[in-house]
Amino acid sequence: MSATTIAPAPPRRTRSWALLAAGTVLAVVALPAVAYEYRYVWADRLLDHPMAFGAIGWSLVAVAGYLIPRRTWQQLMVGLTSAAVALCWIAGVWSLEIFQSAEFAGFSGIANADGTMQTHVLLGGFVDPYWEIRVEQTDRGLLNRRFTVGCVNGDGQSLQRLSWSDGSLVVDTSAGTVAVPVGENGHIGRARPLVGTTPDEDFGGNGNAPILESC
Structure with a gap:
């Protein structure tokens, strides 16, 4: 041996x-x-x-x-x-x-009609709060990605509700409401103001402050 x-x-x-x-x-x-x-x-x-x-x-x-x-x-x-x-x-x-932002459970996990997208909202800020709104894919396994829709600035307004309508994410704030088109591939379109809002040159806003800002 x-x-x-x-x-x-x-x-x-x-x-x-x-x-x-x-x-x-x-x-x-x-x-x-x-x-x-x-x-x-x-x-x-x-x-x-x-x-x-x-x-x-x-x-x-x-x-x-x-x-x-x-x-x-x-x-x-x-x-x-x-x-x-x-x-x-x-x-x-x-x-x-x-x-650093922490997940804001109150507005996270809201799915679209076919369940392929859901919201993911972060609440952050040191002095004035802000809500960073994202959408994430749910039907592509390891290829699921997150896309940033925009931010709601807590200096003078607040995020009140999120919902989906005809392929758009509807962002309802105390300053007004905008609808943001979200494509199947996660492409974020240009926000358009809805009820009682005045278009802003960037994202659609009320007065001098945009409803939804770039993050």
């Missing part, structure tokens, strides 16, 4: 650098997870967890810093990497989360 050969485990130094690389990547991913709007629904749900990425990433960086042999140039590299990621994660993620 021939003896079974067991491959040697990677050296401690290699494992340590792998942990450092993995931790740095996870911590850095926390930044675009806050700042970037993912077009695909699955990507948004998977990557939009900055605090979790940061916590796991920093834990791996700390373990790597402990395991890496204590040589001057290695200590310097670990220290610089840790400091850079710490500054990016703490300053960037924390500051961006102050202004």
